[in-house]
Amino acid sequence: MSQHIGKLCRSTASSLLFLLLVDVGVSGESTSKENAAVTRITAQPSLLTTPKQWHLLVTQTPAKEKAKEGETVVLNCHYSSPQHPSLTDLMVRWYKEDEKGQMDLLQNNVTILPNNSRVFMSGDLSQGDASLMILNVTINDHGIYFCEVTLPDGKVVTGDGTKLRIRRALGLFGIEESIGTIIGVVAAGIGGVVVLIIVLTPQLRRCALCTTQGSRQA
Incomplete structure (x- = not known):
């Protein structure tokens, strides 16, 4: 009887050991597949989208x-x-x-x-x-x-x-001009007067000398 019980225990232990090994093998295979899937996913290059530049x-x-x-x-x-x-x-x-x-x-x-x-x-x-x-x-x-x-x-x-x-x-006959034109007209007028004075000064001097000499001779 004891021998029969011993054989039964050894048979049960062998069965449990076999089931344990099968489960470990299956789990290991599943884990390997998951790791492989993760590896394949991470190995794919990431697609980076570059924002379009503004051209205004x-x-x-x-x-x-x-x-x-x-x-x-x-x-x-x-x-x-x-x-x-x-x-x-x-x-x-x-x-x-x-x-x-x-x-x-x-x-x-x-x-x-x-x-x-x-x-x-x-x-x-x-x-x-x-x-x-x-x-x-x-x-x-x-x-x-x-x-x-x-x-x-x-x-x-x-x-x-x-x-x-x-x-x-300007208030003169309703004439309207820009600021630049007004300044230009004024500057041109002043310049013309100065030129006229420069040109006429020698002639005025001659006239003055002629008048002085004529009065002396008289």
């Missing part, structure tokens, strides 16, 4: 503009990008250059001049229109105006500028 065109028209004192002036500025049809996230800046230097008029789409409601943006930015409107222009508004657009990546694109000249009435 900023156009200012006209290149030169004239206006009389008290008039309203619109300086056109349009921009477009073939790669990015949506233009809502762009920032616009307007500034003016004259003999006094550079002065900011509008920054981040907002007028920054203190106590000045004459200058503001009149265009629709979503349509690429950043035109600037100046109400009741004065002599001090003359200068070169630049439209500057900042892209989301920080790149800045500036237009070629618009030169604004202001004309004013």
Whole structure:
């Protein structure tokens, strides 16, 4: 009886050992397959998408503009990008250059001049229109105006500028001229008088000598 029990125990132990080895083999094979799958996945090169660069065109028209004192002036500025049809996230800046230097008029789409409601943006930015409107222009508004657009990546694109000249009435027969023309006319008049004096001075001296000699002879 004891011998029979011993054989049964050994047979049971052998069966358990065989099942254990089979399970380990299966688990090891499954783990190897998973590792192989992971290896294949990580071995594939990652696809990196490079963002498209902005190519923005900023156009200012006209290149030169004239206006009389008290008039309203619109300086056109349009921009477009073939790669990015949506233009809502762009920032616009307007500034003016004259003999006094550079002065900011509008920054981040907002007028920054203190106590000045004459200058503001009149265009629709979503349509690429950043035109600037100046109400009741004065002599001090003359200068070169630049439209500057900042892209989301920080790149800045500036237009070629618009030169604004202001004309004013002289009050003489209703004549209106620009500041540059007025200065030119005055300078030319002064120069003509100086030249005339230089030319006539020797002749006046001769006449004076002739008069003096004639009076002496008499």
